[in-house]
Amino acid sequence: xxxxxxxxxxxxxxxxxxxxxxxxxxxxxxxxxxxxxxxxxxxxxxxxxxxxxxxxxxxxxxxxxxxxxxxxxxxxxxxxxxxxxxxxxxxxxxxxxxxxxxxxxxxxxxxxxxxxxxxxxxxxxxxxxxxxxxxxxxxxxxxxxxxxxxxxxxxxxxxxxxxxxxxxxxxxxxxxxxxxxxxxxxxxxxxxxxxxxxxxxxxxxxxxxxxxxxxxxxxxxxxxxxxxxxxxxxxxxxxxxxxxxxxxxxxxxxxxxxxxxxxxxxxxxxxxxxxxxxxxxxxxxxx
Numbered sequence: 001x002x003x004x005x006x007x008x009x010x011x012x013x014x015x016x017x018x019x020x021x022x023x024x025x026x027x028x029x030x031x032x033x034x035x036x037x038x039x040x041x042x043x044x045x046x047x048x049x050x051x052x053x054x055x056x057x058x059x060x061x062x063x064x065x066x067x068x069x070x071x072x073x074x075x076x077x078x079x080x081x082x083x084x085x086x087x088x089x090x091x092x093x094x095x096x097x098x099x100x101x102x103x104x105x106x107x108x109x110x111x112x113x114x115x116x117x118x119x120x121x122x123x124x125x126x127x128x129x130x131x132x133x134x135x136x137x138x139x140x141x142x143x144x145x146x147x148x149x150x151x152x153x154x155x156x157x158x159x160x161x162x163x164x165x166x167x168x169x170x171x172x173x174x175x176x177x178x179x180x181x182x183x184x185x186x187x188x189x190x191x192x193x194x195x196x197x198x199x200x201x202x203x204x205x206x207x208x209x210x211x212x213x214x215x216x217x218x219x220x221x222x223x224x225x226x227x228x229x230x231x232x233x234x235x236x237x238x239x240x241x242x243x244x245x246x247x248x249x250x251x252x253x254x255x256x257x258x259x260x261x262x263x264x265x266x267x268x269x270x271x272x273x274x275x276x277x278x279x280x281x282x283x284x285x286x287x
Contacts, residue, residue: 076218080106086217094221098160100213108165112212114176114191114228116157119258121150122182153180163213170208176230190233196224203229 078086084102090110091099100110126149161175169191177186193204193215206212212228219226240248 078218083108083217090217090221100217108213108217109162110165110213110216111160111162112172112216112228113158113160113223114172114230115194116153116159116176116230118153118189118230118232119261120232120254121152122180123184124149124151124181125183165213165217166211167213168208169206169210169212172212172228173230188233189230192229192231194227194229203231205233 083106087100087102087108098111100108102108159176159179161172161179163172163175170186173186173189173191176182177184177189191206191212193206195202215226243251
């Protein structure tokens with residue numbers, strides 16, 4: 001359950017010349033306009049970092065690759081007979097009922113699993129019922145007041161989607177946002193192809209027109225060979241003058257958290273390499 005922001009927020013920004021009044025959460029440092037405090041609810045229960053201990057599942061450092069660099073799966077072309085054979089091989093390798101099915105028109109359907117790795121809060125609608133000032137025959141009428149709830153999605157959130165072979169990456173993003181009733185602009189998010197090789201994790205942002213289920217079929221069911229991740233969309237140059245002071249302060253805190261997480265992963269990777277080298281040296285006799 002979200003925690004009302006007013007319970008934790010403290011004034012942090014003044015109202016002097018050229019300053020916009022704002023408030024900041026004393027625990028998670030989420031910042032917004034003072035006038036918006038009643039419209040926001042945060043899923044915040046403690047100081048930053050609480051409960052974020054490393055579970056050991058992400059031991060490799062992620063490396064982003066260019067969206068213009070096609071993957072090996074994207075270059076592969078299959079005819080109808082090859083598609084049918086690939087589907088049979090795919091279904092024989094899975095241990096669940098998430099099968100792929102070939103349709104009469106040559107298309108096929110199946111499931112993809114998407115992991116949501118969002119470092120920024122998302123917004124969902126919240127409606128509070130309040131009595132109308134005008135009473136009807138049956139008593140007070142209720143009308144909806146539109147509000148917005150902001151919260152962080154839990155770490156490791158995953159979602160299975162049943163899609164068609166021609167479903168595009170942009171449509172997958174739209175479907176995910178609808179599943180979680182997120183009202184943020186879909187252009188704020190991007191779907192990534194994730195693969196593991198030589199203890200290195202590689203991420204490639206999918207173009208809007210790419211077909212995730214086709215990539216899933218070509219790569220096979222192994223999540224290490226290929227998986228899908230929803231992340232924030234980094235779109236290049238930003239006009240920072242268009243943002244208010246509370247928003248800029250919030251961006252700085254987000255960047256600091258991202259930098260700290262990147263440094264933690266880098267240190268963990270080099271510590272593992274150092275440990276392996278020390279173990280190799282210990283097994284060898286001197287001389």
